[in-house]
Structures are given as structure tokens and as C-alpha cells.
Amino acid sequence: MSAEINLSRSQLTELARHIQRNNGSDSEQSLSQKKYDFIRIALVEIIAAYEQEIDKSLQHKQKSLKKRVKTRRWQLATQTYLATLNDNLHRMDSGASLDFLISQQNQIMLLIDARPVIVSGPNAGSDTVIEKKIVTQFCLVNDCKAYFKASDQSDILKSDNAIQSARHVLEDVSGTWNMRSSLRAEYVTSNGLSFKFSNVRDRVAKQAWVYRILAELLLLQGQLRMIQEKGNLIHWQSMKLLKLPETDNASKIIINQQGDFVKVTIPELAKSPLLFMELVPWIQQQLVQKSAFSININQAEQFFHQSLH
Structure with a gap:
């Protein structure tokens, strides 16, 4: 010791x-x-x-x-x-x-x-x-x-391995901790996401989790962009995440009222459909308007702990 x-x-x-x-x-x-x-x-x-x-x-x-x-x-x-x-x-x-x-x-x-x-x-x-x-x-x-x-x-x-392994596909995205007091901690990314945690504990694990979420969002954006380029309709208000059977590691994302879907492996987002729904407007802005858009994830602490189970 x-x-x-x-x-x-x-x-x-x-x-x-x-x-x-x-x-x-x-x-x-x-x-x-x-x-x-x-x-x-x-x-x-x-x-x-x-x-x-x-x-x-x-x-x-x-x-x-x-x-x-x-x-x-x-x-x-x-x-x-x-x-x-x-x-x-x-x-x-x-x-x-x-x-x-x-x-x-x-x-x-x-x-x-x-x-x-x-x-x-x-x-x-x-x-x-x-x-x-x-x-x-x-x-x-x-x-x-x-x-x-x-x-x-x-x-x-x-x-740091957990953060780096999740971050290697996100070289253009940076983030910073903003801690106004010991009671609240906020991780803000350069592409407009603000994850608000209730305390400063486990910051390395929380930061790694944020980058895993970002990596999954990047993967999903790529899939949705291909759908758009093929002329398929995406109805953002109807979008939802469905978990597939335990034998399948992927998730099904319903993209319109006709029931069309994309199948993608996003294990972190799959653990919390509510987090996914909060992020849908941000995904829409990234693909449709491509303009500066920010969103607050106020229950980041809760979503992070869900990811541990």
C-alpha cells in the first residue's frame, strides 16, 4: 500500500x-x-x-x-x-x-x-x-x-481506456465538464448535448458513458441518412425504439407511421428508451437542418445508473 x-x-x-x-x-x-x-x-x-x-x-x-x-x-x-x-x-x-x-x-x-x-x-x-x-x-x-x-x-x-475506445470515432467532437458546485455536474459536448448529473462522482465512468452514447448516435445518424437519401419518409414524431429478443443484440427503430424500421446495434440507448426519445429532436436537427442545436438531458444521472444494470 x-x-x-x-x-x-x-x-x-x-x-x-x-x-x-x-x-x-x-x-x-x-x-x-x-x-x-x-x-x-x-x-x-x-x-x-x-x-x-x-x-x-x-x-x-x-x-x-x-x-x-x-x-x-x-x-x-x-x-x-x-x-x-x-x-x-x-x-x-x-x-x-x-x-x-x-x-x-x-x-x-x-x-x-x-x-x-x-x-x-x-x-x-x-x-x-x-x-x-x-x-x-x-x-x-x-x-x-x-x-x-x-x-x-x-x-x-x-x-482512460473506456473513454478512448468510445471516443475514437468521434475525433471531431469534444466535451468539457462544467461544475458550478459540488451538487451538480454538467458534461457539455461541442455538438450541442448537455448531460446534467446530480453529483461529481464517477466522472470518468460518466464521461465514458457519454461518449458511448455519442458513438451510438453517430451510427444511428448514418443509418437514417441512408434512408433519407433513398427517398424514404422519416416521421420524427412517430419514431420509437423497440428492444428485440435477448438473442438479438440489435434494436429496432420505428421511423414512420407505416411501421418501417431500421435495425441497429445501440446497446446503451436500448437500455433507456426514454433517453432515446429525448435525443430524437437533436438527431432530427443534425440530419434535417444541420444547424446549431442544443438539448439538455436533465436526468442524465438516472440514465447513467440504468446503463450499469
């Missing part, structure tokens, strides 16, 4: 030092963006770790009065600290000055309007998780090839 902690911290510290040194490879604007990404990702992961620990403490009821009082005091102190962290998150969105320091002991301190936040969780175990997540999340939105030797890169990218 100690070796794992040391490895994680060395990677995080190495990443932070590379960002600080810069070596003239980044413009001032690019460096500022990297600092912003690093600090925001670190802050969000710290918030998520403390929230998770509070949830655990609420689920586990202490038997003795003394322990219950001690736990309650910790909960109140932690909630106060979380309020401070969330305030720092809001300050970032309001143009706060940003920087970070690295101590001789390799401890990282974030500075948001000169207000210090130590990169650390509620316990030693969570420190390891936080540090690995910061490195992974940062390297999802920034090229980290120059920061780590090949063996370290492979370790980092293992947790």
Missing part, C-alpha cells in the same frame, strides 16, 4: 512541477489554462472525497453516545470545510487569481485568491484516490506524453 501511495504522489508532484516549469513550451494563455484545469480538477476531487466520507458517516450509526457526538462534530466541521471549498469553486468562475505551490515534502497547496487549499482528503486512503484521479482527469483534457515516462503513461491511461 505504501508503494502505491508514493507512486501516486510522485506522479501528481511530477505533473505539478512540469506545469510550473513550463520550459517555454506553452504560451502564457495555454499555461494559464493548464493551471486552471489542474486547480479546478484538484478542487473538485477534494470536494467529492469529503462528500463521500460524509455519506459514509451518515450511513454508519455509532452505538455509543460518545462516538455519536464525536462523529457529529466531525460532520459539522467537514460541512463547514466543504462550504469553503465550494466558495473557492465559485471564486474560480468569477475570475479569481490562481496559483499553486509545492513544498519540499512534495505537498501541493492550491491558491485561489491567495486562499490556501491543501491537496488532501479526509484520510490517507482517500489521498491516494484523489491524487490518481487528478492526474487521470488532467490528462484527459491535456496532452501528458511529455510529462511522464512510457511506463507511467500506461498506468495513467488504463483508467
Whole structure:
């Protein structure tokens, strides 16, 4: 366990030092963006770790009065600290000055309007998780090839494989996390989809899920475009998704009132016909008008959890 902690911290510290040194490879604007990404990702992961620990403490009821009082005091102190962290998150969105320091002991301190936040969780175990997540999340939105030797890169990218495998057919589509508070997280894609989640947990898994949905939409769009080019009618208001028997991995998409259909393999969308129906207007805009069109998926958290079963 100690070796794992040391490895994680060395990677995080190495990443932070590379960002600080810069070596003239980044413009001032690019460096500022990297600092912003690093600090925001670190802050969000710290918030998520403390929230998770509070949830655990609420689920586990202490038997003795003394322990219950001690736990309650910790909960109140932690909630106060979380309020401070969330305030720092809001300050970032309001143009706060940003920087970070690295101590001789390799401890990282974030500075948001000169207000210090130590990169650390509620316990030693969570420190390891936080540090690995910061490195992974940062390297999802920034090229980290120059920061780590090949063996370290492979370790980092293992947790990213799900996203990359879903994203390889979507090279022209990008996305970004928008987190106004620890209570809400929104993943917005460059082609107009906004997935609104109720919390910041499992962001790597959620992002991978979004890209699987996008890959399936791309596949479906290709099928529908061929139907249109052949002169067949698509009645968007009549469109619906039907699941086929378990022995068939594909789904049937009814495309008009005459019952014409297209058969396509879209396992993620097949798990949630309601999500599919919410996305139909977006698919229509992509194929018919080809104009800028955005849509909010307000129940993304629910649809994501459906995909896990």
C-alpha cells in the first residue's frame, strides 16, 4: 500500500512541477489554462472525497453516545470545510487569481485568491484516490506524453481506456465538464448535448458513458441518412425504439407511421428508451437542418445508473 501511495504522489508532484516549469513550451494563455484545469480538477476531487466520507458517516450509526457526538462534530466541521471549498469553486468562475505551490515534502497547496487549499482528503486512503484521479482527469483534457515516462503513461491511461475506445470515432467532437458546485455536474459536448448529473462522482465512468452514447448516435445518424437519401419518409414524431429478443443484440427503430424500421446495434440507448426519445429532436436537427442545436438531458444521472444494470 505504501508503494502505491508514493507512486501516486510522485506522479501528481511530477505533473505539478512540469506545469510550473513550463520550459517555454506553452504560451502564457495555454499555461494559464493548464493551471486552471489542474486547480479546478484538484478542487473538485477534494470536494467529492469529503462528500463521500460524509455519506459514509451518515450511513454508519455509532452505538455509543460518545462516538455519536464525536462523529457529529466531525460532520459539522467537514460541512463547514466543504462550504469553503465550494466558495473557492465559485471564486474560480468569477475570475479569481490562481496559483499553486509545492513544498519540499512534495505537498501541493492550491491558491485561489491567495486562499490556501491543501491537496488532501479526509484520510490517507482517500489521498491516494484523489491524487490518481487528478492526474487521470488532467490528462484527459491535456496532452501528458511529455510529462511522464512510457511506463507511467500506461498506468495513467488504463483508467482512460473506456473513454478512448468510445471516443475514437468521434475525433471531431469534444466535451468539457462544467461544475458550478459540488451538487451538480454538467458534461457539455461541442455538438450541442448537455448531460446534467446530480453529483461529481464517477466522472470518468460518466464521461465514458457519454461518449458511448455519442458513438451510438453517430451510427444511428448514418443509418437514417441512408434512408433519407433513398427517398424514404422519416416521421420524427412517430419514431420509437423497440428492444428485440435477448438473442438479438440489435434494436429496432420505428421511423414512420407505416411501421418501417431500421435495425441497429445501440446497446446503451436500448437500455433507456426514454433517453432515446429525448435525443430524437437533436438527431432530427443534425440530419434535417444541420444547424446549431442544443438539448439538455436533465436526468442524465438516472440514465447513467440504468446503463450499469
